[in-house]
Amino acid sequence: MTTERGGGSSDAPIPHSPDAVIAAFEAIPALLARDATxxxxxxxxxxxxxxxxxxxxxxxxxxxxxxxxxxxxxVLMRSWRFAYRATPAALAAYWQSRPPAGWHxxxxxxxxxxxxxxxxxxxxxxxxxxxxxxxxxxxxxxLGGAS
Amino acid sequence: xxxxxxxxxxxxxxxxxxxGEINRIYFEENGTGIPLVCLHTAGSDARQWRxxxxxxxxxxxxxxxAFDMPWHGKSNPPDSRYGSEYRLTTASYTATIRAFxxxxxxxxxxxxxxxxxxxxxxxxxxxxARDFRALIGLEAADxxxxxxxxxxxxxxxxxxxxxxxxxxxGLIAPDGPEAARNETLWGYKQGGPGVFKGDLYFxxxxxxxxxxxxxxxxxxxxxxLLTGEYDFSCTPEDTLRTAAGIPGAKATVMERLGHFPMSxxxxxxxxxxxxxxxxxxxxQKL
Numbered sequence: 001m002t003t004e005r006g007g008g009s010s011d012a013p014i015p016h017s018p019d020a021v022i023a024a025f026e027a028i029p030a031l032l033a034r035d036a037t038x039x040x041x042x043x044x045x046x047x048x049x050x051x052x053x054x055x056x057x058x059x060x061x062x063x064x065x066x067x068x069x070x071x072x073x074x075v076l077m078r079s080w081r082f083a084y085r086a087t088p089a090a091l092a093a094y095w096q097s098r099p100p101a102g103w104h105x106x107x108x109x110x111x112x113x114x115x116x117x118x119x120x121x122x123x124x125x126x127x128x129x130x131x132x133x134x135x136x137x138x139x140x141x142x143l144g145g146a147s
Numbered sequence: 148x149x150x151x152x153x154x155x156x157x158x159x160x161x162x163x164x165x166x167g168e169i170n171r172i173y174f175e176e177n178g179t180g181i182p183l184v185c186l187h188t189a190g191s192d193a194r195q196w197r198x199x200x201x202x203x204x205x206x207x208x209x210x211x212x213a214f215d216m217p218w219h220g221k222s223n224p225p226d227s228r229y230g231s232e233y234r235l236t237t238a239s240y241t242a243t244i245r246a247f248x249x250x251x252x253x254x255x256x257x258x259x260x261x262x263x264x265x266x267x268x269x270x271x272x273x274x275x276a277r278d279f280r281a282l283i284g285l286e287a288a289d290x291x292x293x294x295x296x297x298x299x300x301x302x303x304x305x306x307x308x309x310x311x312x313x314x315x316x317g318l319i320a321p322d323g324p325e326a327a328r329n330e331t332l333w334g335y336k337q338g339g340p341g342v343f344k345g346d347l348y349f350x351x352x353x354x355x356x357x358x359x360x361x362x363x364x365x366x367x368x369x370x371x372l373l374t375g376e377y378d379f380s381c382t383p384e385d386t387l388r389t390a391a392g393i394p395g396a397k398a399t400v401m402e403r404l405g406h407f408p409m410s411x412x413x414x415x416x417x418x419x420x421x422x423x424x425x426x427x428x429x430x431q432k433l
Contacts, residue, residue: 098322101376105317108379111294125299126306128313 014091022056024090024095024138029067032136039065041128044109047123050083051112054116055071057085065130082124084131086115095138106132155179155312156200158221163250165225165243172222172247174214178206181280181427182256185213186264188286189235189350190300190311190343192220193336195261198413208428210259214240216240218342236353237254240267241274248278261351261384262406264383265372269389272358276368280309283371283420286406288385289333289356289392297351301341308391309402311343314396318406320377323415331410367397367413369430371423372396375404383428 016095021129042065049071052058058077061069071078086094086109102108109115117124124131153361158175164331175193177200185196193213213221217235244267248256256363257280260268265287271281319328331401335343363370370393374386390398401408401419408416 020208042298101320102379102382104321104377105379107294107314107317111292122304125310126304128310132313132316 013089013093013100014096014097015086015110018053018055018088020143021053021088021090021091024141025052025091026058026070026145027141028071028134028137031140032067033136035133035137037129038133040132041065042127042135043072045123045127048078048080049070049123050085050119053087053088054085055088057083079118081116082119082121084115084117084135090114091135091138094136095141095143097139098133110133154197154201155206156197161184161247161250163246165258168225168227170221170243171224172214172217172250174212174247174251175200177201178209180208180210181246181322181431182245182251183211184253184256184258184398185211185409185425186244186258186260186267187213187216187219188262188264189425190219190315190338191331191349192337194334195331195410197410197417198350198422199409201326202417205424209405209424212251212253212256216243218339218345224339225432227229231284233341234353235346235349237267237270237349239355240349241242241270242400245275245278248420255280257281257283259285260287261285261409262287263346263354265358266350266354266356267380268370269356269360269363270371272363272365272368273277273356274372276364279368281369281371281430283373284371284375284386286374286381287388288374288381288389289360291381291385293298293351294426297344297347298346300344304399307340307343308338311335312337315406317376318380319411320403320405323405327413328409331407334410360389361392363394363396369427370396371399371426373399373408373419375401375406375407375408377403377405378385379391380406398432399423415428422427 045065047062050057050059057073059074090109156175156177160171163170163172183386187193187195192215196213219222265284268282268284312332372386372390390396403415
């Protein structure tokens with residue numbers, strides 16, 4: 001076999017602060033409120049879910065595609081239909097404007113074991129592009145050197 | 148920008164007997180020279196190859212042909228199969244490609260396939276190498292780990308087009324042209340119900356080629372494998388592992404590309420495929 005391979009992306013996540021990742025995640029409702037296209041994509045979606053960094057997930061209430069409540073977990077006896085939780089390192093990499101290969105998609109992260117998808121995932125699958133867009137919103141805020 | 152430009156691609160239908168039944172196969176072509184048959188990815192159709200089909204340099208030396216597999220694009224299911232579950236197998240896929248090439252009277256064509264097309268190229272190399280001038284597998288490996296449950300692709304309470312496109316959207320490299328990304332996903336939004344899932348039966352269940360590729364003889368038919376760095380379905384590591392077991396196979400990892408190189412970023416793909424197509428030409432002169 002002969003092999004050619006250029007430089008390209010590193011397989012290592014970018015430097016990050018876990019607190020900065022949590023703060024970036026907390027900005028998602030405001031970012032969504034300014035994104036009419038993404039909100040419209042979720043116009044048929046009503047769901048209570050658990051999303052965010054694995055070290056500090058959030059209970060999120062979505063109605064007609066809008067986040068109407070976001071509260072740090074745990075909340076006593078609060079239920080959720082599905083959960084998507086990723087390591088802070090994974091989110092920091094995912095939020096780069098040009099994420100490294102293998103860290104660039106929600107399901108790439110689950111495949112590599114950096115995120116978990118649990119529960120009754122029907123609303124996640126019916127609105128998969130919405131959730132990909134929702135959880136990518138912090139790319140716009142410049143976390144970890146993103147532009 | 149003015150309207151009225153007509154692309155040099157032309158499309159026709161050819162009647163192809165596959166496994167005892169006539170299939171009306173739609174194909175597009177352009178160029179003259181070495182026949183180059185292009186195979187689309189699972190759940191999409193031959194429009195993915197439209198940029199290659201109009202490449203002025205390539206079409207000076209190649210008769211580039213891209214066809215819609217039965218059930219895909221403008222190739223309908225065979226008459227007897229409406230209402231039945233579609234399942235692509237190694238045998239049926241191989242038979243379809245060979246029958247199509249035979250129906251067009253192609254003399255030892257080059258075959259280039261992507262994704263499932265890349266996997267079947269390996270099977271052509273294993274079983275029918277003498278029939279082909281060269282084989283090119285894009286996003287090809289003998290096997291790769293599944294990363295989602297394909298039952299989500301065809302159920303009445305989930306929009307098939309939306310979920311198919313959303314799933315594969317992550318396989319496109321992040322900074323390619325937006326229009327090309329959207330066009331690539333549009334193909335997935337237009338697929339027939341259960342067709343993507345049926346293609347993946349070959350990919351996930353029936354087409355595991357581990358343990359079989361070691362017998363490929365590249366002296367009979369050169370084999371090129373090229374995979375995008377952002378493809379987390381068929382990863383570069385999957386392709387390099389496969390190539391490592393095939394003496395003489397050439398493997399390349401393509402930067403800034405994902406699972407759909409020819410459609411998601413045609414200019415970037417051209418940088419990688421041009422030397423391969425030139426190498427095939429050079430080998431004809433030896």
